[in-house]
Amino acid sequence: MSMEEKAYAKINLHLHVTGKRADGYHLLDSLVVFPDVGDHLTIIPAEAGQVDLVTLQIVGPFSASLHSEDLKNNLIIKAAYQLVAYAQDKKLSPVCLCLEKNLPVSSGIGGGSTDAAATLRLLIRYWGLKISSQDLAKIALQLGADVPVCLHPVSQRMEGIGEGLSFFPNLPDFGMLLVNHGEAVSTPDIFRNRKADFSERAILGENLNSFEEFIQQLSYLTNDLQPPACLLNPKITSVLQAIEGLPFCRLSRMSGSGATCFGLFETAEQANEAAILLKQRYPWWIWGGNGNVK
Ligand SMILES: C[C@@](CO)(OP(=O)(O)O)[C@H](O)COP(=O)(O)OP(=O)(O)OC[C@H]1O[C@@H](n2ccc(N)nc2=O)[C@H](O)[C@@H]1O
Numbered sequence: 001m002s003m004e005e006k007a008y009a010k011i012n013l014h015l016h017v018t019g020k021r022a023d024g025y026h027l028l029d030s031l032v033v034f035p036d037v038g039d040h041l042t043i044i045p046a047e048a049g050q051v052d053l054v055t056l057q058i059v060g061p062f063s064a065s066l067h068s069e070d071l072k073n074n075l076i077i078k079a080a081y082q083l084v085a086y087a088q089d090k091k092l093s094p095v096c097l098c099l100e101k102n103l104p105v106s107s108g109i110g111g112g113s114t115d116a117a118a119t120l121r122l123l124i125r126y127w128g129l130k131i132s133s134q135d136l137a138k139i140a141l142q143l144g145a146d147v148p149v150c151l152h153p154v155s156q157r158m159e160g161i162g163e164g165l166s167f168f169p170n171l172p173d174f175g176m177l178l179v180n181h182g183e184a185v186s187t188p189d190i191f192r193n194r195k196a197d198f199s200e201r202a203i204l205g206e207n208l209n210s211f212e213e214f215i216q217q218l219s220y221l222t223n224d225l226q227p228p229a230c231l232l233n234p235k236i237t238s239v240l241q242a243i244e245g246l247p248f249c250r251l252s253r254m255s256g257s258g259a260t261c262f263g264l265f266e267t268a269e270q271a272n273e274a275a276i277l278l279k280q281r282y283p284w285w286i287w288g289g290n291g292n293v294k
Pocket residue numbers: 012015024025026027028030107108109110111113143144145146147160161162187188191255256257258
């Protein structure tokens with residue numbers, strides 16, 4: 001029997017760096033959404049004779065950069081073996097995981113984190129494991145600061161280093177354009193190069209149901225990692241300008257530590273049309289559609 005999970009891209013609509021912990025990790029405040037685009041994870045029973053309990057195959061448009069790394073370091077394998085350790089002496093059947101890597105790597109949209117979270121969801125179902133939400137959140141955070149938010153791919157307010165999560169359901173429908181120019185950006189480098197003071201926690205009304213209100217409130221907020229990212233990789237500024245100039249685009253910003261940037265539109269159709277237009281001009285990774293799978 002095979003099972004599947006979509007690993008949705010994670011987008012930080014705003015990202016305020018509000019402080020720094022003694023261990024060097026930064027405290028964040030971010031409104032996170034999951035647009036309808038992602039990697040695809042399939043699990044199939046292992047063939048007879050498979051030595052390892054979990055194996056991984058990677059295919060898809062962005063598989064090449066992950067093949068150059070040791071697969072044992074892939075967050076999917078790490079997530080799987082964290083669950084194996086948690087299950088202790090429960091008998092687990094050997095499995096083969098197949099990742100279709102559709103999202104650009106090291107690009108501020110949490111590709112590795114969302115794959116890790118999808119692996120946890122998938123294996124818990126497949127192996128029939130019983131795990132409390134607290135234990136699951138703990139395992140997720142050990143894998144990376146962005147993994148807990150990806151466990152439930154719906155709009156959330158994210159605080160702390162990524163463990164402080166609350167659902168944020170009152171958002172309107174909207175369209176999103178995603179653009180990545182193909183140069184990977186290192187998250188630690190961007191945090192290290194941040195020069196500004198810490199920001200305040202954002203003031204966000206509970207009711208952002210109308211698109212106009214949503215855009216207006218977001219326009220007061222920032223991604224504090226955007227200035228250092230644009231300094232380290234000036235092409236990001238060109239990407240933002242290209243997005244801003246598109247018909248019906250109401251707001252453009254970088255996600256996470258970059259370099260992927262997004263544009264917001266009132267409808268998924270407008271975002272899709274903007275994507276078609278931009279693809280005619282640039283050889284970049286470009287996607288447009290529903291901005292929030294909720
Ligand atoms: C910046 C964010 C915003 O959502 O997104 P991405 O750009 O990765 O998508 C995340 O906080 C990234 O989370 P994640 O990519 O899981 O980070 P981790 O692997 O835990 O940490 C990588 C490194 O980033 C820095 N780091 C990460 C998170 C954080 N809150 N403070 C930090 O200072 C640390 O130097 C850490 O060693």
